[in-house]
Amino acid sequence: MNVLILGSGGREHAFAYSISKSSLLSQLFVAPGNAGTAQIATNVALGVTDFPAIKEFVLENNVQMVVVGPEAPLVEGIYDYFQEDAALKDVNVIGPSKQAAMLEGSKEFAKEFMERNEVPTAAYKSFTATSLKEGMGFIDSLKPPFVLKADGLAGGKGVLIISDAQEAKESLEEMLVGGKFGAASNKVVIEEFLDGIEMSVFVLTDGDSYKILPTAKDYKRIGEGDTGLNTGGMGAVSPVPFADDVLMQKIEQKVVIPTVEGFKKENLVYKGFVFIGLMIVDQEPLVIEYNVRMGDPETESVLPRISSDLLSHLNAFATTSLDQENLVID
Known part of the structure; x- marks a missing residue:
């Protein structure tokens, strides 16, 4: 299978590294990629939101799967662009539809979704x-x-x-x-303001079933001792030391299940990664935000812990058969 990963960060390098180990893989391309991806894949000079150029490359190189790293192409509707084009509609795009991507594209949209689906939040x-x-x-x-x-x-x-x-x-x-x-x-x-401790939960969904990926915690505040302005994230650890079975059960019941069921109820086409930013307050999970893709830097600590075949899991999206995949976490 020929695979194209969109993006240029450490997140995309982590994706390339995991996917490169799959026996299902024929050729791996990353657009635009970075020095790390160049060592394990073919970097391609394409802009992540230049949909016509991406289309041309996909058709010329018989690409069967596009893994979308950053949020911008998803919010701009790359999933819909492929679905609405007869030549592209059979390509397995890993990412939600434009409407579902509003969960990251608009904080207000996300908050209203949480209210409607009784997902705990501030x-x-x-x-x-x-x-x-x-x-x-x-x-x-x-x-x-x-x-x-x-x-x-x-x-x-x-x-x-x-x-x-x-x-x-x-x-x-x-x-x-x-x-x-x-x-x-x-x-x-x-x-x-929620006074608690932050963590991130990552969910893989084919729009019907879901798998919970390893948890992570990133560090955002620029100053020593969590002071100063937020950065995009300067480093991450996985697993989260305080995320025990009791807490993870609460997160699944109160947050993950209502979120995935909400996608179905509201007809939001969602085949991809759901990043759920949580604040744990008195052992209870509250959602700070949704992202509609994997996080950077968290991906670098999450993906290496998946010892099963990531490409096989993503390939199951094409037939909505993720529930038949065996996700193995180290």
Whole structure:
């Protein structure tokens, strides 16, 4: 089988490394790739959102599977682009539809999905420039610290956690009126702060059944002792030391199952990875965010722990037979 991985980070190198070990693999391409992927696959000079160029390459090289690393192509609708093209519709694209990708593309959409499907999360409200005054009033109604999230994609950097109410109001104005995060902060979600410990759960789903992948914990705050602004993530560990069987059972029952069932109920076409960012508060899981792909850097610590054939698991998406795959975790 010929496989194309889209992306250029450590995440994509981890995918390439895992997939390269599969007996099902014929040729492996990574677009645009990096120095690491060049050693185990063929790098291709393609932009991840240049769908016509990707189409041409896929058809010329008889690519049967496209593994989408970053969020931008998913939010822009690469899955739908392939499905709607007669020449491409049989290619197995690993990633959700454009509508389902809104779970990452819009914080508000994700929050409303959680509410409808009774997935536990923090209390919130969303605001735009026209409701700036109400946003400032909402800040006054919450206890510090205050969590401000740009609604759109901001490369993992669009979340501010601020202890001072006045500073939070100024930041809200900078986001909504001053365009602090560009178009991503045309709308801002303000949330109650959850005081707990963070972890990430990764789920593989073919739209019908699911498999829970190894857990991970990444480190975002730039300063020593978890201070300062968020980065996109500077390193990760797997497994998460405190994620025991009791907690994992709660996560599956209260978060994973309602999420996957929610996809079906709401007709969201989802064949790919679900990244669930959690805050564990008093041994209870609450969802901070969904991402519609694997995380970078978490993938680098998660995929090496899967000792079964990742390509075989992904190949099962084409026939919606993931439930027949045996996922083995080391």
